[in-house]
Amino acid sequence: MTFTCDQCGKVWPNASKLKRHYITHTGERPYSCDQCGKTWPNASRLKVHYRTHTGERPYSCDVCEKTFTRSSHVLSHMKIHTGERPYECDQCGKKFRESGVLLNHMRIHTGEKPYSCDQCGKTFRDSSALCHHMKIHTGEKPFECDQCGKKFTESGDLHKHMRIHTGEKPYSCDVCEKTFAQSSNLLSHMRIHTGEKPSEQCGKEFRDSSDLHQHTRVHTGEKPYECEQCGEMFSQSSTLSKHKRTHSWLILYECDQCEEAYRTSQELSSHYRTHTGDKPDDCEERGEGFQVCEELSETCPNVPD
Incomplete structure (x- = not known):
């Protein structure tokens, strides 16, 4: 039945x-x-x-002895050692260890962001990214290091942090035996030996996986960083930071007489003299006053270049 x-x-x-x-x-x-x-x-x-x-992590990898809270996480982790990536993207050919990761990846191509924050309306490709984002609003950092008191939003971040205190480096290179605290650092290091750094789309090579990941966005068109002022999207966080300055400088130095805005305090001071009539720069030959030294230089032939 x-x-x-x-x-x-x-x-x-x-x-x-x-x-x-x-x-x-x-x-x-x-x-x-x-x-x-x-x-x-x-x-x-x-x-x-x-x-x-x-802090209980009863399941461990029998290759590197990394521990996990779930047995399913061990099975997923083991594919790091076997190199198994059975799930392939039919758009760009990238392969993944888990079907769920492939599903999230496909949203890069489709642009789908089905998860939205009910506080600010920002949307995300996967639920875990939304959960992580929500802690920005709540300020929640429930995982605290009992050694130094530093707090974290995720238990995994705390677990990685603890290696600073314990000195644990569970990931070792099987070529030169150098050890690392993070698996991502080991993967980056291995490329020194293998020389494996190519972009799947154009063959361009990179030393670090993060650089390759950023470069891949040139091909996929992914722009995950959004300006909260104007909504413009960017492929790199550093480009977004530079862009934000085009908004922020407008309100740094504002004239309280006419609301004109300037990039620097010196520019505002020079402008302010148009309201006060102050002319601090004097020409000794002609006995005339000028509001800014540049005006004096352009007007008086006795000022050297």
Whole structure:
């Protein structure tokens, strides 16, 4: 005997599993954490969540001994060692270890951003990015280092940070045996030995994966950084920072007489003399006063170049 969900038609082998599944439609989250108040749809999810508070990581990789809170995370992690990337993007050929990561990647090509912040309206390609963004509004940093007191928004960030204190470097190069605290640093280092740095689209080579990632946006057209003043999009955060200055300088030095705005205080001071009539620069030969020294230089032939 099987049990069918009347909402989506999915079939389950018993009533208890159907009941647990049904919560995904109702949005019910009856299980709450007594440490932080976060709620979950079932007891097993709550149990896994508790490990973020206790620090328990019962599952470990038998290759590098990295530990995890879930067994599924170990299986995903193992593909780093095997090099398995079975999921390929049919737009650009990029390959991924997980189908969910491919799904998120495809939104780069489609432009789809289905998750939106109910505080500021900003949209995101995946739910995890939205959850991380929401902590900007709440200021939530629930994960604290018991060594130095530094707080983090994510448990993974705290776990990485702790290696500063412990000196742990679990990732080692199998060519020269150099060790690293982060797997991303090991991957960047390995390119010294393999020389692997090419762009899949044009073959251009890069030393760091971050540089290659930024370059790839030239081909994909991805512009993830948005100016909150005018809405213009940019492919790099540094370009956005430079662009923001075109907005910010307008309000740095504003005249309180006529509301004209200037880039520097010196320019504002020179302008202000048009209101006060002050002429501090005098020509000794002609006995005339000028509001700015440039005006004096252009008018008086006795001023040397």
